[in-house]
Amino acid sequence: MAFASFTPARLLIFGATGAIGKHITEAILAAKPAFEAVTIFTSANTVSAKQDLLARWKAIGVPLSVVVGDVTSEDDVKRAYATEKPDTVISALGRGALTFQTKLVELAAQADSVKWLFPSEYGTDIEHNAKSPNEKPHQNKLALRKYIRENIRPEQLRVTYLVTGPYFDMWVSARLSPLMGGFNPATKTASVIADGEGKVGFCTMPDVGKFLVAALRHPEVSFDKALKVQSFVVTPNQVLAEYEKQTGGDKWTVTHVPLADLQAAEAKAWQETPGSATGFTLRRIWAEGGTLYEKNDNELIGVGPNDTETLAYAVAQALKQ
């Protein structure tokens, strides 16, 4: 199959039922025209724990296969590639499984059918600036990009990273620490980093699926790129104003967290509770402008300004939670 005329038709998804994978899979199953075949590679645990979700997806009518396996087993992954013959592999594996992806990529490059692979990214731009190589939460994703650059030739396998920035839905509802920033409609209180005027580029969870399908429809511009996609770019103060508008117009009580306080909390978390430190680092990166670009790649993959969710819609959705 020549890459120049490549159109993805047979998709294999790892992590399909996860927090982000669920939105990707739903968008893929809803895509029109439909993809020829969709396969989910999932653990036995997920098959029993998420029966209803899988039954609902099967009822949509797009040919959907479920391969049960262990993502750490070379034989299971090889079997999935050989029997399902995917031309495109999409990984939405969780942070705990990122290191297993080196093997997924290596085996994909060896599999005759597989032409294109999306590693699990769907988050912060890990090659944004001079500080990026040293950010702890980026290390596994950076290592995979390095492995791919050094070992995978484009004629074997094309690779695309979908970079979304923070999910608005998660960002507004931070509860771990007020030092992270967050919005609480029940008490009409908010905490914002610094003066709240620093812009942040957000994606909403449904839009990540929309962007992934858009990338699938535009292989020629997506191959071998980290696509930066965004639903909207706003300041925390604009988010606050939208919350105030949608909750009756009263002014909320706002705490301003100096960036230095967030940085101190981040350093303390890495020392004392590393399991919860990633969130602090990511919020610091986002507050420092780590989601801002001269231009994002939305248009490149055919996503126009009216195709994504808006701040007003996203706040309305958050208020329903």
Ligand SMILES: NC(=O)c1ccc[n+]([C@@H]2O[C@H](COP(=O)([O-])OP(=O)(O)OC[C@H]3O[C@@H](n4cnc5c(N)ncnc54)[C@H](OP(=O)(O)O)[C@@H]3O)[C@@H](O)[C@H]2O)c1
């Ligand atoms: N920017 C942000 O704010 C943000 C937020 C969330 C996520 N993300 C990114 O999105 C991607 C997906 O994350 P997620 O939160 O959606 O993942 P998740 O829900 O934690 O996990 C996704 C799936 O990965 C599979 N998995 C297998 N072994 C695993 C292991 N040892 N640890 C974790 N998962 C394992 C599981 O599926 P099976 O049982 O089917 O195998 C699981 O449902 C990651 O790259 C993450 O960094 C970014």
